[in-house]
Amino acid sequence: MIPVCEPVVTEAEIAAVTDCLRTGWISSAGKYLDAFEQKWAAFCGRRHGIAMTNGTATLEVALAALRFPPGSEVILPTFTIISCASAVMFNGLKPVLVDADPRSWCMDVRQVAERISPRTRAILVVHMYGHPVDMTPLLRLAEQHGIAIIEDAAEVHGAEYLCDHDTAVPIWRRCGSFGELSSFSFYANKLITTGEGGMLLTDDDALASRCRSLRNLCFQPQRRFFHEELGWNCRMTNLQAALGVSQIDRLPEIVEQKRSIVATYRRLLADVPGLSFQVEEPWARSVAWVAGVLLDDDHPLDASDVMTRMKAAGIETRPFFLGMHEQPVFRREGLFEGDRFPVAERLARKGFYLPNGLALQPAQLERISETLAGIVIADPHRKCAA
Numbered sequence: 001m002i003p004v005c006e007p008v009v010t011e012a013e014i015a016a017v018t019d020c021l022r023t024g025w026i027s028s029a030g031k032y033l034d035a036f037e038q039k040w041a042a043f044c045g046r047r048h049g050i051a052m053t054n055g056t057a058t059l060e061v062a063l064a065a066l067r068f069p070p071g072s073e074v075i076l077p078t079f080t081i082i083s084c085a086s087a088v089m090f091n092g093l094k095p096v097l098v099d100a101d102p103r104s105w106c107m108d109v110r111q112v113a114e115r116i117s118p119r120t121r122a123i124l125v126v127h128m129y130g131h132p133v134d135m136t137p138l139l140r141l142a143e144q145h146g147i148a149i150i151e152d153a154a155e156v157h158g159a160e161y162l163c164d165h166d167t168a169v170p171i172w173r174r175c176g177s178f179g180e181l182s183s184f185s186f187y188a189n190k191l192i193t194t195g196e197g198g199m200l201l202t203d204d205d206a207l208a209s210r211c212r213s214l215r216n217l218c219f220q221p222q223r224r225f226f227h228e229e230l231g232w233n234c235r236m237t238n239l240q241a242a243l244g245v246s247q248i249d250r251l252p253e254i255v256e257q258k259r260s261i262v263a264t265y266r267r268l269l270a271d272v273p274g275l276s277f278q279v280e281e282p283w284a285r286s287v288a289w290v291a292g293v294l295l296d297d298d299h300p301l302d303a304s305d306v307m308t309r310m311k312a313a314g315i316e317t318r319p320f321f322l323g324m325h326e327q328p329v330f331r332r333e334g335l336f337e338g339d340r341f342p343v344a345e346r347l348a349r350k351g352f353y354l355p356n357g358l359a360l361q362p363a364q365l366e367r368i369s370e371t372l373a374g375i376v377i378a379d380p381h382r383k384c385a386a
Ligand SMILES: Cc1ncc(COP(=O)(O)O)c(C=O)c1O
Pocket: 053, 054, 055, 056, 057, 080, 081, 083, 084, 126, 127, 152, 154, 155, 185, 186, 187, 196, 197, 198
């Protein structure tokens, strides 16, 4: 079976993790943790990094740190992982959704203005599958309405966005450098991984210290077991940071490899009718986190049919997200009733991603492409039985 993704761990990372084990610095303090926080914040152009257990916890802490009144609304894309909506719900806030953009598959920024109400307090911007969201209109809206921006940059380590691309003086900026807080995941399939892990970044000193307190059970510096507030234990360990920190130097090379895998799929599958890829906008430098493909609307097969056949041929794939408005857990509560998001619904039914691990060989990319082309072209009218 060709796996959809496999992490590549180098000798430098093994040496750093071994150093933690040999010196006993295995818990949530240590030089690798400090270095990881500082280095990742600096790489993204931010002042503070607060490392945590995963990218779900970072979103929960980010929203808690901003202290919105209960019932405040947060605008986010429907086409995303459940972590975004659950972070909103667990904080007693109300998720308000927008559809995906049919080209970039990121949130459709044109829909955000019409979803802003007097109760809106934040936009949770989710960069999708390696590609940045069009930030400029969102930053303008946020300023105009006095609302916060939280970036979920879990899937875009190192991606860049051309700010103010509609003006004469555009500037490239890294994803994760915008708004009040930005959030990252370092799960095993991410470009930089600590196995499980996450980090919040901010330029705001007060927010940074609040996030540090929230991730550490709100222990007080002066009186440890005295609590004014409730927090979480979502501290990252020095061991995890040791695994992650030296990958920051390798990131440009990892990005090039990921982009080259997607470019190869595009070339090998260019003549296959009925398939399309995520469009890289001229104002974006995608890091090609996944190699997503989308079947045409009128193709008789759904993504699940193709994925079953790929699996039978020894090739692992993954489905796209199912929109938040289609999730039973929210429907049961009557949330998003009457909301229709046709682009996200199409992506969920027709989209999936191909293997793009760094260890993939050219012959494997050819085999995957040939298999996919065969399934999509050869026999499109027979529905898969499985
Ligand atoms: C956009 C997005 N946000 C948040 C998360 C959650 O991160 P984690 O798996 O580290 O909790 C993910 C995970 O893949 C993600 O893709």
